[in-house]
Amino acid sequence: MVSDHSISKFIQETPSVGYKALRQSLAWADLGQRVAILAHGSDAVRFIDNFTTAALAKLVQGQGTEGFFTDSRGWVLALTNILRLDGTSDGLMRGAELWIDAPLGMATCLREHLEHYHIRERVELIDVSMDRVSILVAGPQASDWLASHCNQRLPTGLLDHHRCMLGDIFIQIVRVDWVGPNGFLLHAAQADRQQLIEWLTAQGVVEATNDDVCTARIEAGLPVPVDIPEKTLPQELCRDQRAISFTKGCYLGQETVARIDAMGHVNRQWVAVAIDGMRHPPADMLVTKAGVVVGRITSACLSPLLGSTLGLGLFQTKGLANGGSLQVEGFPARIVEVPLPTVGSAFTDQIAASIESPEQVLLETKRFRVVRVSEACRDGTLREREVVQHPGCVVIVPLLSPESICLVEVVRAAVGRTLLELPAGTLDRVESLEAAARRELAEETGYRAGQMTPAGEFWMSPGILRERMHLFVAEDLVAGSQALEPGEQIRTRVVSTKEAIAMCLDGRIEDAKTIIGLLLLAKRTQRAMQDDDQ
Numbered sequence: 001m002v003s004d005h006s007i008s009k010f011i012q013e014t015p016s017v018g019y020k021a022l023r024q025s026l027a028w029a030d031l032g033q034r035v036a037i038l039a040h041g042s043d044a045v046r047f048i049d050n051f052t053t054a055a056l057a058k059l060v061q062g063q064g065t066e067g068f069f070t071d072s073r074g075w076v077l078a079l080t081n082i083l084r085l086d087g088t089s090d091g092l093m094r095g096a097e098l099w100i101d102a103p104l105g106m107a108t109c110l111r112e113h114l115e116h117y118h119i120r121e122r123v124e125l126i127d128v129s130m131d132r133v134s135i136l137v138a139g140p141q142a143s144d145w146l147a148s149h150c151n152q153r154l155p156t157g158l159l160d161h162h163r164c165m166l167g168d169i170f171i172q173i174v175r176v177d178w179v180g181p182n183g184f185l186l187h188a189a190q191a192d193r194q195q196l197i198e199w200l201t202a203q204g205v206v207e208a209t210n211d212d213v214c215t216a217r218i219e220a221g222l223p224v225p226v227d228i229p230e231k232t233l234p235q236e237l238c239r240d241q242r243a244i245s246f247t248k249g250c251y252l253g254q255e256t257v258a259r260i261d262a263m264g265h266v267n268r269q270w271v272a273v274a275i276d277g278m279r280h281p282p283a284d285m286l287v288t289k290a291g292v293v294v295g296r297i298t299s300a301c302l303s304p305l306l307g308s309t310l311g312l313g314l315f316q317t318k319g320l321a322n323g324g325s326l327q328v329e330g331f332p333a334r335i336v337e338v339p340l341p342t343v344g345s346a347f348t349d350q351i352a353a354s355i356e357s358p359e360q361v362l363l364e365t366k367r368f369r370v371v372r373v374s375e376a377c378r379d380g381t382l383r384e385r386e387v388v389q390h391p392g393c394v395v396i397v398p399l400l401s402p403e404s405i406c407l408v409e410v411v412r413a414a415v416g417r418t419l420l421e422l423p424a425g426t427l428d429r430v431e432s433l434e435a436a437a438r439r440e441l442a443e444e445t446g447y448r449a450g451q452m453t454p455a456g457e458f459w460m461s462p463g464i465l466r467e468r469m470h471l472f473v474a475e476d477l478v479a480g481s482q483a484l485e486p487g488e489q490i491r492t493r494v495v496s497t498k499e500a501i502a503m504c505l506d507g508r509i510e511d512a513k514t515i516i517g518l519l520l521l522a523k524r525t526q527r528a529m530q531d532d533d534q
Helices: 017-024 044-049 107-116 142-149 190-202 210-220 254-263 346-354 433-445 497-506 512-533
Strands: 027-032 035-040 064-070 076-084 096-102 124-127 132-138 161-166 169-176 183-189 268-275 285-289 292-303 308-316 326-328 331-336 360-364 369-376 382-389 393-401 404-412 417-421 424-426 448-459 468-478 490-496
Touching (some): 017 210, 027 210, 035 107, 076 107, 132 142, 132 190, 142 183, 183 190, 210 308, 268 292, 268 326, 285 308, 308 331, 393 433, 424 433, 433 490, 468 512, 497 512
Parallel strands (some): 393 468
Antiparallel strands (some): 027 132, 035 096, 064 076, 132 183, 285 292, 369 382, 393 424, 404 490
């Protein structure tokens, strides 16, 4: 049985059968009991909405969201999943409006916290944690396999959920990405646990162990209670898009969350680091730079995807500014982005292995470096290639309305011209992708986004350049002042969405990332309209 609230360290020298199944095919894992608090009553949604960072009023039945519960000072009490129910379940589940799901160990304190503020509202909070069990089914084949065995269609969006039958057992199935992009949580009655496990085993599904799930969880960058010390602020865990609404009404702790949003930064950040050469890390590790402690690692594993030890923890933002090398217990460390890309095929493994060779640094600058690497050819020989290594960037499509977009006119010294582009910026500091997108949007245009939605990723020029661009769509914009860096020459220009697409097609817009972003958005909008018509 996996106890996901207490795991902080695991070292797996050789990937196990269960881990390989999670990454290459399909596996199940027994997560045991989790917190399950049901909120009944006509005031249930409104009441719980007053104590979480998530916007519950927007949820329809069958949807879910992450949400922080904070105290009056804005410090995190719990990171939870909040599911909007349809009231069709049996027993204690019947008539419930919300299901609060979290790692085990938080039920008592969370329920007591909510009951402390419960006065006259028509709501009843029932802890059914001991009556429910959770089974994780995940892997590249999880969707297809479950679709062929469930009596209903699978949930599509993250934390979407519904009641269905699997192997003659009633379950609540929830889509999650805790150990990779394709996972499902099966909530079942405690009385059905053994039958469900026996049925999965009889179907030939591989069991993933506690250690397998821990490794995959760390590679996905998911924080668990051991990673959230006292006096942690919601934005420090870099889950703004998933768990925090900046446009909802008042809730307990909102003043602190809103003040941090206005300031534009926090003093600590949730960070992942690769630790080269370390094989057996202790459970708790300090991270230093130039002899000064800048962070603490609270979860670590030997990552098969990374090929080195991977650690997660909270780091001082100031301590990570301006570059410099990191050390963990005497081993060199480097910041990496999580979730790690999962292995796609043996071919991608071979390609990855072919470029894992010592690098000769030819040029090092503030924002990129040029290296010479050896590439394995099909005939077994090696050839040298020069590669420009770039940390990547965010690109933002600022929608003032469905009919208008804010572009920027940028003086580009490299081409000796002023180009019309989407706002964009380099990932040159420790922050989440969404935080980078919000910062760059505000700096270049002055607009602050109420909603920032990921819209895709792409390589800019993979023949010579390792720069991955992360596209976001910004909506619910509020105007403000630009905050340009010295030397930046940027002017905003609002155009209609139709005109922006026309400029991409007739050559007036020449910037590749802008053409990709606008045309990709237009195509997805067109497809969504067609789906609605059907």
